[in-house]
Amino acid sequence: RAKDALTQTVCFYEVSMDEAARSRRLIANDLWQAVERNELQLHYQVQKAVHTGETVGYEVLLRWHHAVRGTIPPGEFIPIAEECGAILPIGEWVLREACREAATWDNDHKIAVNLSPVQLGNADVADLVHRVLQETGLSPHRLELEITESTIIGDKERALNTLRSIKAFGVTIAIDDFGTGYSSLETLRAFPFDKIKLDRSFMNEVEASPQAKAIVRAILALGQTLRVPVLAEGVETRSQLDILLDEGCDEAQGYFLGRPVPVERIRVGEEKNKAA
Numbered sequence: 001r002a003k004d005a006l007t008q009t010v011c012f013y014e015v016s017m018d019e020a021a022r023s024r025r026l027i028a029n030d031l032w033q034a035v036e037r038n039e040l041q042l043h044y045q046v047q048k049a050v051h052t053g054e055t056v057g058y059e060v061l062l063r064w065h066h067a068v069r070g071t072i073p074p075g076e077f078i079p080i081a082e083e084c085g086a087i088l089p090i091g092e093w094v095l096r097e098a099c100r101e102a103a104t105w106d107n108d109h110k111i112a113v114n115l116s117p118v119q120l121g122n123a124d125v126a127d128l129v130h131r132v133l134q135e136t137g138l139s140p141h142r143l144e145l146e147i148t149e150s151t152i153i154g155d156k157e158r159a160l161n162t163l164r165s166i167k168a169f170g171v172t173i174a175i176d177d178f179g180t181g182y183s184s185l186e187t188l189r190a191f192p193f194d195k196i197k198l199d200r201s202f203m204n205e206v207e208a209s210p211q212a213k214a215i216v217r218a219i220l221a222l223g224q225t226l227r228v229p230v231l232a233e234g235v236e237t238r239s240q241l242d243i244l245l246d247e248g249c250d251e252a253q254g255y256f257l258g259r260p261v262p263v264e265r266i267r268v269g270e271e272k273n274k275a276a
């Protein structure tokens with residue numbers, strides 16, 4: 001009996017592993033065609049100055065509307081795209097679309113585009129950024145690239161050189177999800193960041209946990225010392241924003257300030273602002 005049960009468990013486990021692998025293969029296969037099939041869409045989430053409430057820019061967040069599976073969240077398909085290499089054409093599409101869009105805006109808001117480790121590890125990424133800026137005519141200082149620490153855990157020397165070339169165009173670099181990696185401080189020391197994005201896990205706890213609040217304070221002080229502005233991610237409530245105001249945080253992003261929305265929605269927002 002016990003042996004039967006064990007065999008069944010093992011078989012079930014193997015079948016479900018197999019299912020997962022199969023599903024990943026199918027997704028990888030479809031990913032290569034997602035751009036051509038027009039299944040990708042960009043959402044924009046506003047980033048605001050905490051003190052004035054002014055809009056500083058928008059983070060660009062990728063959405064995939066799969067014909068059969070419906071909308072697949074980036075947390076699910078980006079790792080697969082990185083694994084199979086489809087992140088390169090997809091990342092290029094994101095960059096070009098976002099720059100082209102922002103170039104039509106009648107303001108100097110920034111766009112912040114997420115850059116995958118695979119893209120940064122690719123020798124041509126600085127070239128690509130340069131080419132896209134030329135093609136779209138977007139002013140380089142309006143483009144920010146967000147990279148996570150994991151992005152540069154690989155070949156640091158190479159990543160550093162690539163970031164330096166990109167920065168030489170006038171493009172800025174933000175470190176994303178700061179405070180969760182194991183080498184945060186070392187990364188901060190070694191790399192030429194223009195902004196620190198405080199991971200949203202800190203916002204979750206900043207009200208209830210004095211420890212979380214102390215860490216937020218310490219990171220804000222660090223930003224001040226290094227003269228690098230800090231943006232808090234995941235601000236969901238008025239009281240979280242009030243804490244950030246008290247503590248002197250520079251910028252904020254989160255559902256309380258605005259959800260990620262298709263570009264039509266922010267264009268309408270701009271019009272309203274102008275009319276008001």
Ligand code: C2E
Pocket residue numbers: 045060061062073074075078091094114115116146176177200233234235236253254255256260
């Ligand atoms: P991220 O760069 O840290 O993006 C922020 C994520 O937090 C987004 O999830 C956003 O929708 C979510 N978020 C924003 N405000 C709040 C809030 O107040 N509360 C909560 N709970 N969540 C909030 P999303 O769009 O699902 O993206 C997840 C991750 O996927 C991103 O994390 C980024 O690492 C990756 N990603 C998204 N688009 C791209 C892309 O174009 N290229 C690459 N390489 N990665 C991307």
Ligand code: MG
Pocket residue numbers: 059114146176
């Ligand atoms: Mg990001």
Ligand code: MG
Pocket residue numbers: 176177197233
């Ligand atoms: Mg982030």
Ligand code: MG
Pocket residue numbers: 177199200
């Ligand atoms: Mg995050």
